[in-house]
Amino acid sequence: MSASHQRVEVGGAAPYRIDIAPGLLDDGARLAAHLRGRHALVVSDSQVAPLYAQRVRAALAAVRPDARLALHVFDAGEASKTLANFSGVIDALAALGATRDACIYALGGGVVGDLAGFAAACWMRGIDCVQLPTTLLAMVDSSVGGKTAVDIAQGKNLVGAFHPPRAVIADTASLRTLPPRELRAGFAEVIKYGAIVDAPFLDWLEAHADGLLAGDDALLAEAIARSCRHKAAITERDPFEHGERALLNFGHTFGHAIETEQGYGGLNHGEAVAVGMVLAARLSTALGLADAADGARLRGLLRRFELPTGLPAGLDPAALVARMRLDKKAQGSGLRFVLWDGAGKARVVADVDEAAVRAVLQDR
CATH class of the missing domain: 1.20.1090.10 (Dehydroquinate synthase-like - alpha domain)
Structure with a gap:
């Protein structure tokens, strides 16, 4: 591996790997390796989806042409990390007909990762989730460790679950499109x-x-x-x-x-x-x-x-x-x-x- 490609192995009861390098969102084989069934839902927000969602879907489809792929997008921002948007992801899984071997690909920052991860924890009592963090904050914090949640009026992250990801794939090239304040x-x-x-x-x-x-x-x-x-x-x-x-x-x-x-x-x-x-x-x-x-x-x-x-x-x-x-x-x-x-x-x-x-x- 080059200096710009790093790998971290996470142990414990549900081990997984974190890969960190530029260009990983186009690596269809790496993305598809974690899709055990035929249903995949890419969850993203209104800022990230126009930049990367179609690339991720195309990379997945090239390796798994048999898979049913869907995209669910909600408004960007912390204010969107709500039970209402959680319900939207659940509805998208239902519309896809997602079975127990389905996988959610959480494409975005911490809000997307938290909300999509929580939905993965709850659909059929738990399906796979691959974290595709596109912000530095998500790469070093929220995508790792399996804490998922949504906010309510009384406070942040008060409704959630522990649900370790199946993998974390951090494409550092995505940081080039990150607003300087977010970096x-x-x-x-x-x-x-x-x-x-x-x-x-x-x-x-x-x-x-x-x-x-x-x-x-x-x-x-x-x-x-x-x-x-x-x-x-x-x-x-x-x-x-x-x-x-x-x-x-x-x-x-x-x-x-x-x-x-x-x-x-x-x-x-x-x-x-x-x-x-x-x-x-x-x-x-x-x-x-x-x-x-x-x-x-x-x-x-x-x-x-x-x-x-x-x-x-x-x-x-x-x-x-x-x-x-x-x-x-x-x-x-x-x-x-x-x-x-x-x-x-x-x-x-x-x-x-x-x-x-x-x-x-x-x-x-």
């Missing part, structure tokens, strides 16, 4: 892996920031593979988030509260996580867990990747805390956060004093 947002999740378990990765990202932002295929493949290896190792040890997997939520309790309070119309997910990580680092310092210098360095690296690091104006700290109480990562006994003892050393802290959280939110 930058993905680097928040990449940086997160350095923050929670791999401090040297932060040095590597600092050294290669220019090339990564410019879209260098080999650098992107390396960053994606390193991120996926960390996520795969953690999710393999803790598939249902009973312990260690919670570390992957560093910055997410704050970030999800920001997204929900803004009605999914302000910061996007990666941007909200970037701000959330800065707030988590600040809370760690306030609680005496980490040195302020670690937080300053993290903030500087996020800025290097042109990500926001401050709480957006107009958000009420009390309202954000109320959102956090409903977050699925909260416990009945009180607020729970992933904090850190410094770079590469994250930990879960339960029963965090709400006054300390409000103080961090008010310190702008």
Whole structure:
């Protein structure tokens, strides 16, 4: 394999492979290898489908001319990750006559992957799903690990299921059509892996920031593979988030509260996580867990990747805390956060004093 082609093997009860390279969406043999039956539904959104859906269908059809292939498209954006659009995918599977050996190909970013994966988990109590992530955020986070969900008015990802994919096929060439803001947002999740378990990765990202932002295929493949290896190792040890997997939520309790309070119309997910990580680092310092210098360095690296690091104006700290109480990562006994003892050393802290959280939110 070339430097721009990376492979990650995910173990556990339902093992699968992650392939990362440019041009994979046109690799019909690789795509069709995971279609056990005759029915395939490509699920995508209104931004990605015009760019890639027909190419994926053509690549599949060339290898599996006997297959029945259908396409289901919904409006792009986090606001579309709803039970109504979940029902739309279910209706598309019914119209296709999808049997238990059918496969969903989730072509798009995290919203498509989450929604299509959830539908795959539910149709006939579970059919195959191949994740075809087209955003950096999805390649390093949502496509890996099998967490699928939709949002409701009360919060993100409150309705969902654990459903590991049959494969993840990440075509890095698709990142060339990604809006610059979306590419930058993905680097928040990449940086997160350095923050929670791999401090040297932060040095590597600092050294290669220019090339990564410019879209260098080999650098992107390396960053994606390193991120996926960390996520795969953690999710393999803790598939249902009973312990260690919670570390992957560093910055997410704050970030999800920001997204929900803004009605999914302000910061996007990666941007909200970037701000959330800065707030988590600040809370760690306030609680005496980490040195302020670690937080300053993290903030500087996020800025290097042109990500926001401050709480957006107009958000009420009390309202954000109320959102956090409903977050699925909260416990009945009180607020729970992933904090850190410094770079590469994250930990879960339960029963965090709400006054300390409000103080961090008010310190702008």
